[in-house]
Each structure stands twice: as C-alpha cells, then as structure tokens.
Amino acid sequence: MQQIAATFEFLYPPMGKNGVYPVEDLHTAYWPKFGGGLTEPASFINIARGLADQLNADHAQGHLKPDAFTRETFSIAFYDSVVVFEERQIPRTGGIEIAGGKPTGRR
Numbered sequence: 436m437q438q439i440a441a442t443f444e445f446l447y448p449p450m451g452k453n454g455v456y457p458v459e460d461l462h463t464a465y466w467p468k469f470g471g472g473l474t475e476p477a478s479f480i481n482i483a484r485g486l487a488d489q490l491n492a493d494h495a496q497g498h499l500k501p502d503a504f505t506r507e508t509f510s511i512a513f514y515d516s517v518v519v520f521e522e523r524q525i526p527r528t529g530g531i532e533i534a535g536g537k538p539t540g541r542r
Contacts, residue, residue, distance in 0.1 A: 436470035
C-alpha cells in the first residue's frame with residue numbers, strides 16, 4: 436500500500452490536465468499481508484474514498500478546504516480492483532446555492 440500511495444502522490448499532481456491515472460490490482464487493498472484491510476487508513480481504497488470527499492470539497496459547507504486536487508480532478512471512478520482518476524482543470528466558484536430547498540443552479 437505504501438508504494439501505491441507514494442507513487443500516486445508523486446505522479447498524479449504534475450500529470451497535467453486531460454490525464455487519466457488508473458490504479459489497478461486494488462483487491463490487495465483489503466488484504467492485511469499487503470498493508471491493506473477494510474478499515475486500514477493506509478489502504479489505497481480508503482485513501483481514494485477520502486479523495487472522493489476532497490473532490491467534492493466545494494460542497495462540504497466549510498468542513499473541507501478546496502485544494503489543487505479539488506480544482507484539477509474531474510472524476511474518480513471505482514471498478515472491481517481498480518480506481519481511475521481523471522484530471523482536468525475545472526473552474527469552480529463554490530457549491531450550488533439552495534433556495535427554499537431547491538437548487539438554484541447558481542454557483
């Protein structure tokens with residue numbers, strides 16, 4: 436797990452817009468003998484779950500601060516033993532405003 440996380444932290448940020456970063460063989464993220472486990476914080480699956488929150492930081496009502504990952508990541512897709520990150524520069528100005536319980540569409 437350490438090598439997967441270290442490689443991601445090193446290669447993903449400078450990848451550039453319109454890049455795709457797949458992480459495969461993540462079934463091992465659930466296996467303790469490979470540093471994984473369902474609730475193991477260092478498991479790359481759990482790291483990716485946290486990054487899904489960071490992707491949506493604009494909508495977290497101040498609980499998460501948007502960062503470069505928030506601004507540059509377009510999507511995270513989870514597949515069987517694979518997580519795919521898609522990077523694009525995305526202009527964001529904050530979460531969608533809610534008026535009367537319905538989205539206004541304004542950002």
